[in-house]
Amino acid sequence: MEKKTPTAKKVVKSRDLTSCEATAQMLDKARNDGVELAFDRAVTMRACPIGADSACCKHCAMGPCRLNSNNPYDRVGVCGATIDTIMARNFGRMVAAGSACHNDHGMVMLEVFGDVAKGIIKDYSIKDPIKLKDVAGSVGIDVEGKSVTEIALELYEELKLTYTQVEGEIPFARRVPKATLETWRKLGIVPRGAMREVMELLSRTHMGVDQEYKNIVKQCSRAALADGWGGSMVATEIGDILFGTPSPVQIEVNMGVLKENQVNIIIHGHEPNLFESMIGSVQTPSLIKAATEAGADGLNLVGMCCSGLEMTSRHGIPHAGNFSSTEAVLVTGAVDAMAVDIQCIQQGLVKVAECYGTHLFTTNPRCHIEGAQHLDFHEHDPKSCTDEVVIKAISRFKNRKHPVQIPKIVNKGVHGFSYEYINYMLGGTFRASYAPLNDNIINGRIRGVAGVVGCNNPRVKQDWVHVELVKELIKNDVLVLQTGCSQVALAKAGLTVPEAALFAGPGLKEVCETVGMPPVLGLGACVDNTRILIAATEMVKVGGLGDSLADLPVAGAAPEWMSEKAITIGQYFVASGVFTVFGVTFPILKETKFYNHLFEELEQQGLGKWGFTPDPYEMASLMIAHIDKKRKALGIDKARERKLVDMATRRAMEAA
Ligand code: NFS
Numbered sequence: 242m243e244k245k246t247p248t249a250k251k252v253v254k255s256r257d258l259t260s261c262e263a264t265a266q267m268l269d270k271a272r273n274d275g276v277e278l279a280f281d282r283a284v285t286m287r288a289c290p291i292g293a294d295s296a297c298c299k300h301c302a303m304g305p306c307r308l309n310s311n312n313p314y315d316r317v318g319v320c321g322a323t324i325d326t327i328m329a330r331n332f333g334r335m336v337a338a339g340s341a342c343h344n345d346h347g348m349v350m351l352e353v354f355g356d357v358a359k360g361i362i363k364d365y366s367i368k369d370p371i372k373l374k375d376v377a378g379s380v381g382i383d384v385e386g387k388s389v390t391e392i393a394l395e396l397y398e399e400l401k402l403t404y405t406q407v408e409g410e411i412p413f414a415r416r417v418p419k420a421t422l423e424t425w426r427k428l429g430i431v432p433r434g435a436m437r438e439v440m441e442l443l444s445r446t447h448m449g450v451d452q453e454y455k456n457i458v459k460q461c462s463r464a465a466l467a468d469g470w471g472g473s474m475v476a477t478e479i480g481d482i483l484f485g486t487p488s489p490v491q492i493e494v495n496m497g498v499l500k501e502n503q504v505n506i507i508i509h510g511h512e513p514n515l516f517e518s519m520i521g522s523v524q525t526p527s528l529i530k531a532a533t534e535a536g537a538d539g540l541n542l543v544g545m546c547c548s549g550l551e552m553t554s555r556h557g558i559p560h561a562g563n564f565s566s567t568e569a570v571l572v573t574g575a576v577d578a579m580a581v582d583i584q585c586i587q588q589g590l591v592k593v594a595e596c597y598g599t600h601l602f603t604t605n606p607r608c609h610i611e612g613a614q615h616l617d618f619h620e621h622d623p624k625s626c627t628d629e630v631v632i633k634a635i636s637r638f639k640n641r642k643h644p645v646q647i648p649k650i651v652n653k654g655v656h657g658f659s660y661e662y663i664n665y666m667l668g669g670t671f672r673a674s675y676a677p678l679n680d681n682i683i684n685g686r687i688r689g690v691a692g693v694v695g696c697n698n699p700r701v702k703q704d705w706v707h708v709e710l711v712k713e714l715i716k717n718d719v720l721v722l723q724t725g726c727s728q729v730a731l732a733k734a735g736l737t738v739p740e741a742a743l744f745a746g747p748g749l750k751e752v753c754e755t756v757g758m759p760p761v762l763g764l765g766a767c768v769d770n771t772r773i774l775i776a777a778t779e780m781v782k783v784g785g786l787g788d789s790l791a792d793l794p795v796a797g798a799a800p801e802w803m804s805e806k807a808i809t810i811g812q813y814f815v816a817s818g819v820f821t822v823f824g825v826t827f828p829i830l831k832e833t834k835f836y837n838h839l840f841e842e843l844e845q846q847g848l849g850k851w852g853f854t855p856d857p858y859e860m861a862s863l864m865i866a867h868i869d870k871k872r873k874a875l876g877i878d879k880a881r882e883r884k885l886v887d888m889a890t891r892r893a894m895e896a897a
């Protein structure tokens with residue numbers, strides 16, 4: 242499928258590869274230092290055009306087979322597999338991997354929760370008993386008269402079914418709006434346990450099993466829903482119960498959060514457990530003393546990527562940058578240690594860390610990297626790992642050999658908008674409710690809601706697609722909810738502060754100013770996309786916007802996606818009823834039946850559908866057109882018409 246390819250020239254100007262000024266400065270420095278980053282590798286590593294279209298199959302040794310003719314229906318694989326089968330199977334394998342990744346993480350979170358409830362793990366406790374009761378109630382556990390421990394143990398047993406259940410619907414299926422659930426039941430896509438769904442998807446995409454693309458897509462939906470309403474949702478809810486439900490907090494983001502005279506420690510990955518323990522280690526008096534004795538002004542703990550976002554939301558810990566900045570940040574020479582756990586950890590980090598003398602630690606038994614030092618992290622004795630990271634960081638600080646050059650850029654944002662807080666913020670303490678949001682959508686002040694999420698991808702200019710898309714959406718009165726690396730892009734662009742309401746259309750601006758909220762709400766890590774599902778569910782429950790999630794005037798986007806997890810997230814949003822647009826590239830050939838199925842037919846079945854364009858402005862208009870279509874179907878388009886932004890206002894806004 243058509244895609245934006247990078248400029249063919251071997252050396253591309255740094256500012257054409259990223260709109261993050263700090264990252265550009267570090268890319269320039271890396272080039273001067275003779276160090277290669279992913280940005281430059283993406284220029285020299287041309288994407289394989291057949292693979293990019295998902296037109297090849299290597300599922301058996303009769304192949305690999307390539308169907309790269311102009312008419313993909315001219316040929317079939319050695320086994321006779323058609324282009325639709327091949328693309329659907331490849332897509333299914335991506336969904337399976339992404340779902341496995343989130344579910345594996347969610348399962349670890351649940352095990353930790355179980356051990357905390359049983360008193361086996363003593364380093365963590367239940368921080369939010371109110372949320373515990375809410376979640377338990379939502380899956381049908383009677384909480385009356387029971388102790389926190391009793392409820393926790395029951396919830397642990399119940400939520401285990403999210404993964405292990407062989408038959409029947411997963412626990413959080415009870416949260417799905419009735420009409421949406423009915424559609425899933427009709428289609429046979431309500432998930433059983435994630436282990437079963439992922440296993441079945443892998444089995445069905447094996448050579449010679451499921452060879453009807455529509456049937457494969459059904460299992461894709463089921464395995465993806467087992468992520469969104471399963472493993473990811475468990476990860477979010479358990480994270481809140483154990484570490485606290487986020488509420489808005491002012492944060493600092495960008496590489497300027499590193500401090501020249503302090504011991505800088507970066508945690509990069511996806512498991513809040515490691516990060517929570519690290520917070521304990523940097524507050525340990527003996528370690529602070531050791532840092533001072535080494536000549537440092539203190540210990541500076543900073544996050545990156547998704548666990549960084551969880552810590553930002555829960556504790557206001559500074560955030561150094563998103564996925565495409567993880568190598569670049571090491572080029573500052575200021576990072577004394579980087580500890581990683583799982584997911585989105587580029588192997589390229591090893592080389593860059595080596596060049597700048599940074600200690601790079603892997604900490605999770607699932608993720609060792611050749612050339613990195615491995616320190617096993619265990620929730621039963623977390624400090625033995627995290628203290629060691631601090632000690633190594635201090636020794637590197639004492640012996641810093643590399644000149645330190647930190648880009649002096651720090652941006653501020655207000656993040657930590659949980660589903661629960663949005664409830665309170667809009668409705669007030671005494672009548673916490675989503676009714677004001679629905680009212681403002683119905684009266685047209687807010688045109689609709691968009692979820693803008695996902696990764697960076699060095700094949701497009703870093704952050705640029707995210708920022709341009711979101712600017713366009715808020716200008717058109719679309720309230721934007723964000724997670725993952727996308728949120729960091731917007732924070733760096735200064736659009737996650739209440740003052741950013743200035744850039745919103747008049748209706749959205751009015752709402753933001755009344756409530757004192759930014760037009761772009763940061764909800765956390767990628768697993769926290771489930772907060773968007775829950776918020777959307779509440780909008781349906783409150784009423785006035787239809788019966789099913791598919792009726793809502795909402796749309797989703799992952800403008801710079803790269804990971805298989807993103808595809809799974811896209812598929813569970815689509816299966817939940819949301820029109821979801823991806824940028825960069827899409828692993829599909831146009832003018833095929835499989836394309837038509839994902840991009841049109843799914844919507845006719847009562848679900849959402851996929852969209853694709855690398856262009857942020859086109860992406861915005863696709864999303865807005867969809868929102869308007871849903872408004873029309875709900876009969877609330879009239880209210881909206883009176884609120885259209887005229888040219889004069891628009892010009893005034895541009896000038897502002
Ligand atoms: Ni999400 Fe988080 Fe970022 Fe993409 Fe990776 S860090 S889980 S996958 S790159 S948003």
Ligand code: SF4
Binds near residue numbers: 327
């Ligand atoms: Fe080729 Fe079929 Fe084997 Fe795929 S499964 S590699 S299309 S023969």
